[in-house]
Amino acid sequence: MRAETENLVDEIKQAISLLRRHFDWDQALKRLDYLNMRAEDGDLWNDPQEAQKLMRERQSLEDGIATVRQITQALTDNIELIELGEEEGDQSVVSEAEAAIRALRAEVQARQVETLLSGEADANDSYLEVHAGAGGTESQDWANMLLRMYTRWAERRGFKVEVLEVHDGEEAGIKSATVLIKGHNAYGWLKTESGVHRLVRISPYDSNARRHTSFASTWVYPVIDDTIQIDVSESDVRIDTYRASGAGGQHVNTTDSAVRITHIATGIVVACQAERSQHKNRAKAWEMLRSRLYEDELKKREAIANATEASKTDIGWGHQIRSYVLQPYQLVKDLRTGVESTSPSDVLDGKLDEFMEAALSQRIEGGAGQEIADID
DSSP states (O other): OOHHHHHHHHHHHHHHHHHHHHHTHHHHHHHHHHHHHHHTOTTGGGSHHHHHHHHHHHHHHHHHHHHHHHHHHHHHHHHHHHHHHHHHTOHHHHHHHHHHHHHHHHHHHHHHHHTTOOSTTTTSOEEEEEEEOSSTHHHHHHHHHHHHHHHHHHHHTTOEEEEEEEEEOSSSSEEEEEEEEESTTHHHHHGGGOEEEEEEEEOTTOTTOOEEEEEEEEEEEEOOOTTSOOOOOGGGEEEEEEOOOSSSTTHHHHOOOEEEEEETTTOOEEEEOSSSOHHHHHHHHHHHHHHHHHHHHHHHHHHHHTGGGHHHHOOSTTOEEEEEEOSSSOEEEETTTOOEESOHHHHHTTOOHHHHHHHHHHHHHTTOOOOOOOOO
């Protein structure tokens, strides 16, 4: 076996060992056996909330254990193939197995990042807001590009995207939008994406073909389930109704079905116009508000727990996280981690995992990634 391949094998073995340690392997197997036994208990669903909690834990353990076993078996199989190919002098078999091992390293690296997603709400679905900055059509077009980028990223991961609210720009693009991204660990992956994004390009809206710099922001917060209690009363908010904008036919032009809720104490504003029914939009807006308040509390506790690192890790409105340059050269650079791509078209088409993985790793290493549990 070539030295390069031997190094890859050693690296993968070490990663497998770390994954097993993360799961506390023997205890994880025992816990899964217990959860499987509970799943067969007909009385389990007498308490639906507890049952759902146990089934989520069971699914997570099953996925994690299966992944470690699959990677371990694949590594063993390909090592044996290399040995067989070398014995028989069949270089094509050796090359194929070496390529499989290289691919396996990428997979195990991705799985290691998955282990970073252990925060209280990381496994949950996620809301994503996009807001255009100052600059009119330029920034509104950029906001629309960002919305498409995250939609494509979600689709690449097999997540579902539901548009909850969109405010179109006057000439092109959007002023703002809110989408719901549904999938396991959606919030965990997206949580480092809140911040300001900067675009530099030759403007398609400038007749003199001058270079423009545009800004837009993203805001990410988790969907909270029934096990997390966030109490908000009607007296704490202001509720406005208005006519929805965008596609939807005559209905959006004649009915005040869209709902906006403003939390007076914090100034947090959420809006929903996804449904024709004002009642349904109101219910969804309440869910969004509770999620925003929950995310706000997580951020506060995280900042207190990591005061010495706050200046390095705080990500929000007013904090530029990434720069996208289309002219005079091609470069996307994350200003927190230094990760770069010389193919902005790929990034804008949703190839974001490399940026997200680096930001997650940095956040965990800085001590700022573990959300505090037991929010009252």
